Amino acid sequence: MEAVFGMIKYWCHDFWEIYGDHRISHLPLLKGGPWHVIALTLIYLYFVKVMGPRMMKDRPPYELRGIMLAxxxxxxxxxGIGFLVGMWGTNWGLDTLECRPFDPSSSATQDRVLFYLGYTYYISKFIDFLDTVYFVLRKKYTHISPLHVFHHTMMPFWCYIFFKFSSYTNNGFIPLINAFVHTVMYSYYALSALGPHMKPYLWWKKYITQLQLVQFCFATVHSLYMFADQTCTCSKFLISLQAAHGILFLFLFGDxxxxxxxxxxQTSTSTKATRPISSSKKVASKVN
Structure with a gap:
C-alpha cells in the first residue's frame, strides 16, 4: 500500500517538480501537477454545459452591460499593456526568434519582467472563462459554440505545460501576438457593451477573425522555424505540439x-416543365 501511495504522489506531484521548472513553484496555480488547472476547467465546463443552463431555465436573462464593459x-x-511591455522586453519581438532560456532570478530586468508577464498571461486564460459565463447568464446560448468552449478549455492547460517545462524566449512569440489580437478583440466587445447605438460602428467584427487566422499562420510558421533550428535546446516535442496546435486552430477558425x-x-428548388413552350409564352416567361 505504501508503494501505491508513493507512486500516486510521484505522478501527481513529484514528477512535475523534478522535471518541471521548480523556480515557478511558488506562484499560485503552478505548483505540482496540472490538477488545479484541470479542476478549474472542469468546473467551468460543468457550469457552462449543465449548471448554468439549468439555473437560467426559468429565469429572464441578466442585464450585465456594466459588468461586461468593466x-x-x-x-x-x-x-494592451502586456503587448507593449512584451515588445520592450523582447527587443521588439526579435528575441522570440531566438531559443534562449531566461532566468527570473538573474539581475537582468528584462528576464524578470518577461517571467512575470508570462505568468500574467497564464492567469488571464482563467479570466477568459468569464466570457462564456456571461453568455450563459444572458442566455446567449448560440454564442457558446463548440469552438468557443474548446478554445477556452485548451488554453489554460496549454499555458501551464509551456510555463512549467519550457521557459525559453522563443515561447514568448505566441503570447506576444495573442496579446495584440486580444487587445483588438476585447476593444470590440467593450464597444458593443456600450449599447445598440454602437452597432453602426462595429462593422469590423469579421476582421477580428481574419486577424486570428493570421495569428495562427504566424504561430505555425514560427513553430516550424524553431523546430528546424538545430541549435535550439527547447523541447522539440513541445514545439511540434505547438505547430500542431496552430494548424488545428487555423482549420477550426477558418471553418x-x-x-x-x-x-x-442559394439554389432554386423549383422544377421546370419539360414540355415545349410556345414562342408567345417564351416572351412572357421570367428568368428565375
Missing amino acids: HNTFLVLLN FYKQSYTPKV
Whole structure:
C-alpha cells in the first residue's frame, strides 16, 4: 500500500517538480501537477454545459452591460499593456526568434519582467472563462459554440505545460501576438457593451477573425522555424505540439469564418416543365 501511495504522489506531484521548472513553484496555480488547472476547467465546463443552463431555465436573462464593459475594458488594458511591455522586453519581438532560456532570478530586468508577464498571461486564460459565463447568464446560448468552449478549455492547460517545462524566449512569440489580437478583440466587445447605438460602428467584427487566422499562420510558421533550428535546446516535442496546435486552430477558425461570413449560395428548388413552350409564352416567361 505504501508503494501505491508513493507512486500516486510521484505522478501527481513529484514528477512535475523534478522535471518541471521548480523556480515557478511558488506562484499560485503552478505548483505540482496540472490538477488545479484541470479542476478549474472542469468546473467551468460543468457550469457552462449543465449548471448554468439549468439555473437560467426559468429565469429572464441578466442585464450585465456594466459588468461586461468593466470586464472587457480591463482585458483591453491588461493585454494592451502586456503587448507593449512584451515588445520592450523582447527587443521588439526579435528575441522570440531566438531559443534562449531566461532566468527570473538573474539581475537582468528584462528576464524578470518577461517571467512575470508570462505568468500574467497564464492567469488571464482563467479570466477568459468569464466570457462564456456571461453568455450563459444572458442566455446567449448560440454564442457558446463548440469552438468557443474548446478554445477556452485548451488554453489554460496549454499555458501551464509551456510555463512549467519550457521557459525559453522563443515561447514568448505566441503570447506576444495573442496579446495584440486580444487587445483588438476585447476593444470590440467593450464597444458593443456600450449599447445598440454602437452597432453602426462595429462593422469590423469579421476582421477580428481574419486577424486570428493570421495569428495562427504566424504561430505555425514560427513553430516550424524553431523546430528546424538545430541549435535550439527547447523541447522539440513541445514545439511540434505547438505547430500542431496552430494548424488545428487555423482549420477550426477558418471553418468558422467560412460558415459565418461567406455568402451562402442559394439554389432554386423549383422544377421546370419539360414540355415545349410556345414562342408567345417564351416572351412572357421570367428568368428565375
